[in-house]
């Protein structure tokens with residue numbers, strides 16, 4: 001019996017945690033998506049900062065094709081050349097010594113938080129277990145990660161939560177000074193809060209956090225799940241700041257669409273993930289790592305990073321002009337190709353609907369925080385696609 005699959009099928013067969021857009025996506029190419037009715041959409045979402053080279057990139061397809069004929073997965077009972085090559089490539093392009101692979105952002109944070117707790121337990125004793133995190137932060141949906149994240153609505157209603165987690169205001173040095181102590185084992189933050197509304201950590205704040213973490217022997221973890229892999233203009237966003245954290249986590253763009261995550265740390269910390277303390281069946285598969293190695297080499301190239309800066313400049317210039325012409329934009333926050341747009345307060349309740357009407361007119365956008373419009377396109381999006389997309393946004397802004 002044949003059953004026609006439509007958008008309606010979602011409501012029949014899927015657990016209702018998501019409310020996907022009204023169309024059914026069939027195909028993607030570069031920065032464009034196509035639905036089952038043949039409609040074409042400009043994609044400013046790139047799978048939420050995942051498809052960093054766009055949809056069905058030729059080189060990525062070639063690697064998937066070749067590698068899938070060699071080896072897809074063997075588990076961590078065995079190692080393989082692709083996993084080791086990606087690990088080496090990540091180490092060569094950052095300030096860290098060791099890598100642990102997982103399959104997603106939340107798993108990377110889960111592993112980083114467990115590593116920080118284990119390090120403190122081994123080196124200082126069990127009293128040192130407190131984690132400091134920030135309001136509006138987002139670290140994923142597994143239970144430890146979601147409880148560390150700064151939005152209660154995501155973690156409430158699932159029973160007893162992991163203990164010793166404190167949430168304080170972001171970019172607030174005074175509160176941070178009062179909150180950190182010798183009992184703090186880790187501080188975790190996003191260099192640019194993504195889900196929270198595209199809010200960047202100030203340099204002064206980061207310098208203070210770094211120095212107090214060092215003073216109190218607390219590990220500083222940067223969640224680079226969204227900001228990593230060229231998103232903010234360097235391979236990792238910490239490379240745009242005056243500090244070096246002790247641990248970073250990476251995922252989203254790392255294999256341009258294949259599921260992968262990574263935790264990076266220095267040797268003295270990494271050694272506390274000793275035999276048997278953590279694990280993952282799928283983590284660091286040969287297939288995902290083969291693509292990851294290509295992506296990290298591609299994105300860390302100076303010319304590629306320079307081109308991200310040019311695309312950033314075009315977005316900012318054009319958005320500023322749109323702000324002037326429409327008078328409806330109150331703030332533009334852009335870090336590389338992670339861009340947040342706020343509309344004037346009176347229009348804020350209309351943002352969800354604005355995003356819907358943009359979609360029906362061929363432009364796909366994200367939201368973040370309190371009705372911020374978020375743009376996170378493929379890192380290689382073309383100039384004319386940027387301009388075409390922003391023209392649709394301007395038209396729809398004028399209509400609200």
Ligand SMILES: *Cc1c(COP(=O)(O)O)cnc(C)c1O
Pocket residue numbers: 103104105106107109138139140141190194195223224225226227251252
């Ligand atoms: C998306 C995101 C996560 C969660 O990643 P998943 O792959 O969905 O588990 C964690 N942290 C940040 C900063 C993110 O943007």
